[in-house]
Amino acid sequence: MIPKRITLSLGFLLIAGPAATFLAAPLDAQQPTGPQTPPKLPEIVRIPTRPTAPSEQPPIAPDEIIRRFSAQEDQLARLFTTYGYRKTVRLEEIGADGKASGQAEISSSSLPVSDDARRKAGGEPQSTLRFLNLERDDIEALSKIPAFPLVSSNLPKYGITYEGKQLVDELNTYVFQVKPRQLERAHAYFDGLVWVDDHDLAIVKTYGKWVTETGDAKASQLPFTIFETYRQPVANKYWLPAYSRSDASFDDKGLSVPVRLIILWDQYAPVPPPPDKQTTLAPPTAPPEH
DSSP states (O other): OOOSSOOOOOOOOOOOOSTTOOOOOOOBOOOOOSOOOOOOOOOOOOOOSSOOOOSSOOSSOHHHHHHHHHHHHHHHHHHGGGEEEEEEEEEEEEOTTSSEEEEEEEEEEOSOOOHHHHHHHOSOOOBOOSSOOOOHHHHHHHTTSOSOTTOGGGGGGEEEEEEEEEEETTEEEEEEEEEESSOOSSOOEEEEEEEEETTTOOEEEEEEEEEETTEEOOSSSSSOOOEEEEEEEETTTEEEEEEEEEEEEEEETTEEEEEEEEEEEEEEEEOOOOOOSSOOOOOOOOOOOO
16 A cells, blocks of 8 residues: 655546536557556455544544545635546456456557557557456546545535544554445435544545446446545645556356456656747837938
8 A cells, every 4th residue: 555655646626527527638649658667456455344443532633634634625626627647457368366367458548659659559458358348438437436425515415424433554644434425317426434644634535436326337248346445645745646447247148257446646746738830029119210
């Protein structure tokens, strides 16, 4: 898992929109440039659906913690419009030994890239999958999942309950249960848990799914609904997504095939503002009359 006070350049730009409506984010493929340090994958620690009931209240009122982490979510949602990223999605079929028996991987990036590099990286992924396919349409669909469901404008739509404290690697966190107050057919809402760092009062981990009036929502044709997502500090202060994992099963003519989806985000970098299309020059000064 991810140490608390380290600064790594990790991330993927997920677009957060108003309410819980999924918004698409275009993805352009690119090969990484320069030396890269592979991110350390966090150790997934399975947790109960509901943590142990809190024995004591935090030193800060839960309502104030909610207000402050939601304000940070607002800031991150705005920040994402100024950052580029690379995303790697890997789909695995799990064998009887618990290891991947087949996989496919797609990397894509919103960082500036030349047309030549985009063409080289834009081919179909090499796949050893037997039962499922990983398509670029799936990547586009996954990019519609809001990264920040608990921005301040969305708070009235959720019931948020303080559940206690929990250690996440080296982080002391407050755990909150998040439940939509009312379900709709046309909009999906987050249903799960969030972990809030007790120092920064920022969300550092989420675990849950998206639900509608008709049931669990899926972002793609793949069978994944519940995602466990870790964030990591970028520029030593912005808690952005770094690693997400979902486990499910796929039924193939009565055969249940365990499958796993892993998403990695890295190469966060500020995107420079576009240059002015035209520089306006002052008209030449007329020579003085004699």
